[in-house]
C-alpha cells in the first residue's frame with residue numbers, strides 16, 4: 001500500500017466518523033417515525049402496489065399513525081387515521097402546509113415562471129391567491145347562489161335528456177358526457193354564463209390535459225418523484241409541457257378578454273370577482289400585484305382542481321347507483337316524496353333529502369377520490385404525534401385511511417348510506433365530520449362549498465329524471481384507476497326515462 005493510499009484511507013475514515021458523530025449530535029434525543037424497508041434510489045415505490053393507500057394502511061398497522069417512507073428521491077412520512085391527519089393538517093405553525101417541488105410542479109411553474117396556487121408553496125403569493133380565490137368563490141356560492149342554481153339546473157336537465165336520447169335502448173359509455181357536463185358548469189362559473197364552451201376546442205383540451213396531469217402527478221408516479229428519470233424518458237416531459245401549454249392557452253384567451261371587457265359593478269363570473277377583490281384589497285399591496293399571468297394561474301388551478309374532482313365524483317355516483325339498484329330506488333322514492341315530479345330539485349331541498357345526501361357522503365367516503373390528498377411539505381422542523389419531522393419532508397395525508405378506519409366505521413368496505421342517518425332521520429354529525437374528501441386545515445379545498453352545491457344539485461336533478469340500468473353482461477367493476485384523482489373504469493349503462 002502506498003503512503004498516499006494510507007493517508008487517503010485515514011482521511012476518509014476520519015471524515016465518515018466526523019459526519020456520523022455530527023449526525024448523532026444533531027439528532028440526539030430525536031424520535032423519528034419508523035417505517036418499512038425500502039430500496040436505495042427508488043425507495044418504497046416498488047412496494048406501493050396497485051392501490052398505494054391500502055398498502056399504507058397495512059404499514060399503518062405495523063408502524064403506527066405516522067411512518068416514514070422514501071418516495072423516490074424524497075424523504076416522506078405517511079399520516080394515517082382521523083386524529084393524526086387532523087393534527088398534521090391543523091398544525092398550529094402551519095408546519096406542514098407547504099407543497100413539494102415535484103417534477104410536475106417544476107414544469108408547471110417554468111411555463112410562466114410564476115408561482116402556482118394549488119401546487120404552489122406556502123408563500124405570500126400563494127396566500128394572496130388563496131384569499132382572492134376564496135373571496136371570489138364565496139361571492140358566487142353564497143351571495144349569488146341563484147345564478148349557480150339556474151346554471152346547474154339547466155345543464156343537468158339537458159344532460160339527462162341527452163343521456164336518455166342516446167342510451168335508452170343501446171347501452172353506452174357515459175364518461176365523456178359527464179366530463180362535458182361538469183366542464184361546461186365550471187367553465188361558465190369561472191368565465192361567464194351563457195358562454196358557449198366550444199366542445200371540440202375547449203372541453204376536449206381541458207379533459208385531455210387533466211387526464212395527463214392526473215396520470216403524471218399521481219402519488220407514487222415515478223416520473224414525478226425521480227427527477228433524473230426526465231433524462232431517461234425525455235418524451236414524457238415534452239408531452240407534459242405541450243399539455244400545459246395547450247391548457248394555459250385557453251385560460252390566457254379568457255383572461256385577456258376579461259381584462260379588456262371588465263367593468264366595475266358588473267361582476268359576471270369568478271374571473272371578474274377576482275379582479276375586483278384584488279382592486280378592493282389593501283393588504284399585501286407592496287408584495288403582490290395581480291398580473292395577467294397570476295390570474296391565469298389562479299383560474300387555471302380552480303379549473304383543474306374543480307373539473308376533474310367533480311366529474312369523477314358524479315361518475316362514481318352513477319356507477320354506484322347502477323351497481324346498487326335498491327339504493328337508487330330509495331333515492332327515487334325520497335325525491336318523489338319530497339320534491340315530486342312537477343318541479344326541479346332546488347338547493348333549498350338539500351336539508352330534507354337526507355338519504356340522497358347520505359348516498360353522496362357514502363360514495364365520497366368509500367371511494368375517496370383524492371385518497372392521498374395533494375402532497376404536503378414540511379416547511380420547518382416540527383413534531384407530529386410525539387415524533388420529529390424534519391424540514392423538507394414530504395407529508396402525505398392518507399385520507400383513504402380516515403374513511404376506512406375499522407374502529408370508527410365498523411364495516412368500512414360495505415356500501416351502506418344508512419350509516420350516516422340517525423334514529424331521528426337526520427344526518428349524524430359525528431359521522432359527517434369524519435368524511436374528509438376535501439381534506440382539512442389551511443390547504444383544505446377552496447372549492448368545497450361550490451363542489452357540494454354542484455354535486456348535490458346535478459346528482460339530484462339527474463336522479464329525478466333518469467334511471468340507470470346495468471346492461472346484461474356488464475360487470476361494473478368498482479376497482480379504481482389510480483392517479484392523483486382516483487377514476488372509475490369506464491362502464492356501459494342503459495339510461496331510462498323515469499315516469
Ligand code: HEM
Pocket residue numbers: 117118119130186301302303305306307309310313369370373374375397437438439440442443444445446447448450451
Ligand atoms: C368533489 C369535488 C372536490 C374534491 C373531492 C376536492 C378535493 C380536494 C383536496 C383533497 C384538496 C387538497 C387539500 C390539501 O392539500 O390537503 C383540494 C385542493 C384544492 N381544491 Fe378541491 N376538491 C373538489 C372540488 C373543487 C372545486 C369545485 C374547486 C374550485 C372550483 C377546487 C379547488 C381546489 C383548489 C384551488 C385547491 C388547492 C387549495 C390550496 O392548495 O390551498 N376543488 N381539493
